[in-house]
Amino acid sequence: MRNPIQNEITFPEGWFLFINGEIPFYCDHGCTVADFAAARNLIGYNKKNGIYFKFAYESSEIRGYEPPPGTYVLTIRKYNYTQNSGYFGRCVYAEVKQTQCPEEFKNIMTDMLNMSAEQSTFEEVKRPKLQGKCTPQLQQCINDFFTSVKQDRTDEIMAFIRSPMDEDEEENIPYLRKLYYGHDESPYQRDDLVKSEIHKTVVSEIYNYFESLDKTRKLENGRDLFPFLFSPKKYDISAIVPKNVSLCEVFMNMTHIQDEKLM
Numbered sequence: 001m002r003n004p005i006q007n008e009i010t011f012p013e014g015w016f017l018f019i020n021g022e023i024p025f026y027c028d029h030g031c032t033v034a035d036f037a038a039a040r041n042l043i044g045y046n047k048k049n050g051i052y053f054k055f056a057y058e059s060s061e062i063r064g065y066e067p068p069p070g071t072y073v074l075t076i077r078k079y080n081y082t083q084n085s086g087y088f089g090r091c092v093y094a095e096v097k098q099t100q101c102p103e104e105f106k107n108i109m110t111d112m113l114n115m116s117a118e119q120s121t122f123e124e125v126k127r128p129k130l131q132g133k134c135t136p137q138l139q140q141c142i143n144d145f146f147t148s149v150k151q152d153r154t155d156e157i158m159a160f161i162r163s164p165m166d167e168d169e170e171e172n173i174p175y176l177r178k179l180y181y182g183h184d185e186s187p188y189q190r191d192d193l194v195k196s197e198i199h200k201t202v203v204s205e206i207y208n209y210f211e212s213l214d215k216t217r218k219l220e221n222g223r224d225l226f227p228f229l230f231s232p233k234k235y236d237i238s239a240i241v242p243k244n245v246s247l248c249e250v251f252m253n254m255t256h257i258q259d260e261k262l263m
Contacts, residue, residue: 008034018043049119050079072105210247
């Protein structure tokens with residue numbers, strides 16, 4: 001008769017676990033699963049590194065004291081995380097492993113946990129290397145663009161929030177509207193908190209816009225920056241964009257942006 005304790009696995013702090021359809025919980029002090037065959041279904045997710053796994057024990061009905069030989073099936077996925085986006089995006093690694101041997105399965109799970117422990121919290125965002133000093137004119141140009149867009153976009157979103165109409169295409173509007181009006185038990189307005197959330201949204205939108213421009217323009221020649229980004233009457237773009245300067249880099253290094261938390 002097999003001893004399931006010999007094949008127990010302890011999950012360290014950092015894992016969210018979902019065992020056999022029960023309420024998901026966070027392993028703040030570690031969690032030990034003694035018998036995976038008895039658990040039958042287990043889902044885990046590590047928010048620190050984007051590693052996700054799904055386990056299933058596939059076998060026929062239990063007869064007598066022992067279940068007939070079953071198959072341990074483990075699906076492992078790794079999702080990419082970027083510091084500036086604040087969330088996990090596309091799947092960058094996927095693998096399915098299976099075995100009928102409890103000892104071998106324990107080794108598979110141990111390897112997966114070791115891989116998780118070695119992963120960094122996020123993959124550093126790859127930006128073009130600065131090969132020229134950003135001019136004060138370009139910094140002022142981006143500052144004016146940010147200030148103008150932030151004001152216009154904030155006014156637009158606040159109008160949506162205060163409007164009684166519920167039909168809109170903005171995904172963040174329902175969340176912000178609920179935040180603005182509060183709950184039924186506490187129906188008070190929280191303008192400062194709402195404006196802070198809107199500010200984060202607008203900053204993220206502008207950053208994503210600059211990122212798209214960084215990817216499409218010829219970074220080996222910074223003077224190819226799209227002239228329609230800023231007012232051509234006020235700025236001579238061809239004269240103020242140094243070679244290989246990333247708009248995202250300039251934007252994030254501006255003093256009044258450094259403390260922004262991008263969502």
